[in-house]
Amino acid sequence: PCVAPPGRGPQARGAPPALPRPSATHLLICKGAVEEMLACCVQVKTGNDECEGVALDEAGLQELRNAAQTLNEDGLRVIALCYKECPPQPQYSVEDEQGMTFFGYLCFLDPPKEDTMEAIAALRDKGGDVKVLT
Numbered sequence: 001p002c003v004a005p006p007g008r009g010p011q012a013r014g015a016p017p018a019l020p021r022p023s024a025t026h027l028l029i030c031k032g033a034v035e036e037m038l039a040c041c042v043q044v045k046t047g048n049d050e051c052e053g054v055a056l057d058e059a060g061l062q063e064l065r066n067a068a069q070t071l072n073e074d075g076l077r078v079i080a081l082c083y084k085e086c087p088p089q090p091q092y093s094v095e096d097e098q099g100m101t102f103f104g105y106l107c108f109l110d111p112p113k114e115d116t117m118e119a120i121a122a123l124r125d126k127g128g129d130v131k132v133l134t
Helices: 034-038 058-073 116-125
Strands: 018-020 026-032 041-045 053-055 076-086 100-109
Touching: 026 034, 026 100, 034 058, 034 076, 034 100, 041 058, 058 076, 058 100
Parallel strands: 041 100
Antiparallel strands: 018 026, 026 076, 041 053, 076 100
16 A cells, blocks of 8 residues: 655655555655756665665766756656655655655656647747747
């Protein structure tokens, strides 16, 4: 069973935020925009240890940002994934999303539809403009 969140962002859309573990703790898992998730992280996962990570300093954060930027430039949509162990509780809040460990990126190829350029051209012909929000 998963603990249902009252949360925001990805959690508000129904993604399970915490998984029970044999150690009687929960594993709180968050996913979302790279900058938003990196702001919650204090360490980064390395190696194969259960949940251990190493401290995340400004140089490490910049390295992670650069990696995400490179993936974006390659045409991929990038979502950051982070976690932390926490005591079981019935609900989790935004405050619980602090002190997390960066785990990695989820990358998706999200190419434009074949008729996208045609639709943009038609809009511009009528005096419209296109803004893309991500």
